[in-house]
Amino acid sequence: GEVRNRFAAANPGSRAAHDTASAVMPGGNTRTTLFYPPFPLTMAGAEGCRLTDLDGHTYVDLLGDYTAGLYGHSNHIIRKAVESALDGGWNLGAHGEREARLAAVLCARFPSLDLVRFTNSGTEANLLALATATTRTGRGTILVFEGGYHGAVLTFAGGGSPVNVPHRFVVGHYNDLDAAAALADEHAADLAAILVEPVLGAGGCVPATRAFLELLRRKATETGAVLVFDEVMTSRMSGGGMQELLGITPDLTTLGKYAGGGMSFGAFGGRRELMSMYDPRRPGAVPHAGTFNNNVFSMTAGYVGLTELFPPQVSEALFARGERLRTRLGELSTELRWTGVGSMMTVHFQREPIASARDMRPTPELNELFHLDMLHRGFHLARRGMIALSLEVGDAECDAFVEAVAGFLTDHGCHLAS
Ligand code: PLP
Numbered sequence: 001g002e003v004r005n006r007f008a009a010a011n012p013g014s015r016a017a018h019d020t021a022s023a024v025m026p027g028g029n030t031r032t033t034l035f036y037p038p039f040p041l042t043m044a045g046a047e048g049c050r051l052t053d054l055d056g057h058t059y060v061d062l063l064g065d066y067t068a069g070l071y072g073h074s075n076h077i078i079r080k081a082v083e084s085a086l087d088g089g090w091n092l093g094a095h096g097e098r099e100a101r102l103a104a105v106l107c108a109r110f111p112s113l114d115l116v117r118f119t120n121s122g123t124e125a126n127l128l129a130l131a132t133a134t135t136r137t138g139r140g141t142i143l144v145f146e147g148g149y150h151g152a153v154l155t156f157a158g159g160g161s162p163v164n165v166p167h168r169f170v171v172g173h174y175n176d177l178d179a180a181a182a183l184a185d186e187h188a189a190d191l192a193a194i195l196v197e198p199v200l201g202a203g204g205c206v207p208a209t210r211a212f213l214e215l216l217r218r219k220a221t222e223t224g225a226v227l228v229f230d231e232v233m234t235s236r237m238s239g240g241g242m243q244e245l246l247g248i249t250p251d252l253t254t255l256g257k258y259a260g261g262g263m264s265f266g267a268f269g270g271r272r273e274l275m276s277m278y279d280p281r282r283p284g285a286v287p288h289a290g291t292f293n294n295n296v297f298s299m300t301a302g303y304v305g306l307t308e309l310f311p312p313q314v315s316e317a318l319f320a321r322g323e324r325l326r327t328r329l330g331e332l333s334t335e336l337r338w339t340g341v342g343s344m345m346t347v348h349f350q351r352e353p354i355a356s357a358r359d360m361r362p363t364p365e366l367n368e369l370f371h372l373d374m375l376h377r378g379f380h381l382a383r384r385g386m387i388a389l390s391l392e393v394g395d396a397e398c399d400a401f402v403e404a405v406a407g408f409l410t411d412h413g414c415h416l417a418s
Helices: 002-010 012-022 076-087 098-109 122-137 177-186 210-223 241-246 272-278 296-309 312-330 364-376 395-417
Strands: 043-047 050-053 058-061 115-119 141-145 168-172 191-196 226-230 252-256 266-270 337-341 344-348 386-388
Touching: 002 364, 058 395, 076 296, 098 115, 098 266, 098 296, 115 122, 115 272, 122 141, 122 191, 122 226, 122 252, 122 266, 122 272, 141 177, 168 177, 177 210, 191 210, 210 226, 226 241, 266 272, 312 337, 312 344, 312 395, 364 395
Parallel strands: 141 168, 141 191, 191 226, 226 252
Antiparallel strands: 043 050, 050 058, 115 266, 252 266, 337 344, 344 386
């Protein structure tokens, strides 16, 4: 209560902006995850790793737009690329050269990608990957995992979402090998796809074990189902994503977030024999349309970002920075558990280890307390406690954040233990 009041008093500009927005959007919101009570901050601008809100407060941005903001804010190389796209015109309604350039980089980097197609979001990429699987196999069942988030209409936290697409989903427990094997066997005859995040992102930054992903690889092959890795978040973990790090190659991969340079973006691709069904030269080709699939801004920003700003050695350095930060945070207290891989992490207010959604204790009050306290100390992260480092976050910001969390623990430690 007290923390909320302090927040409200400090942010009259954001309060007014939220009131204005609420007259024309439900709850003033068009992206549910960004809302928190009593009202969310409204940002006025951003530069590098810093955000500035309407009341003039500045925050270190540790959220990095849930991994989409890998390049930080207003990066001048991305800006130049988008400006060059502006110079050439947009809404061409025709093939351009930019999409093939980006496709070539992605196919060279991700082991599973022989052929790739573009969409406008990660949600759409996953929808198309599932459509590819159901069309090619003639089957209808999709094996997914509790805590998985594959997009607005493909949400499996808490058992599912009322707006999910009406596929026949079977929901397994993440990292539970026996249960996953049993489900795959039980549904083998109708199993079109196994869709999995190599690290649960929205579901709490929980990594899959190698054995779990290897089992899914094996079960997909055995049953004739299509294995889809949703690497919308995890593609940043190396030059070629978690699939390259682990040496486990799915049949299809979906991408999104930063891979479009921070513009609206999604991509799905994989084995030639699966993806060639979209080859319009073929008799019986399956259409895949989308007005903005090759929009010049995403195609250009994505290409320039990957080639100029995020070559594989930079992905390795970012991964190492994240690992160092998570280790330091983990050493502060046994009351908090920091899960994650590389530059993606989430704080959990529990001592018990976490291997799946089943292991997570819901702690909404502590999450709120931590989030508002961190804002007060000048750090922007997700309400649910997620961090995704951008390339702009340096040692000084990491040091300051570790100090801020230590300060939080000193001030509120008693709440945590109780
Ligand atoms: N898949 C994963 C793993 C994600 O984290 C997200 C977004 O958070 C999506 C898919 C959906 O992507 P988009 O928000 O671009 O639709």
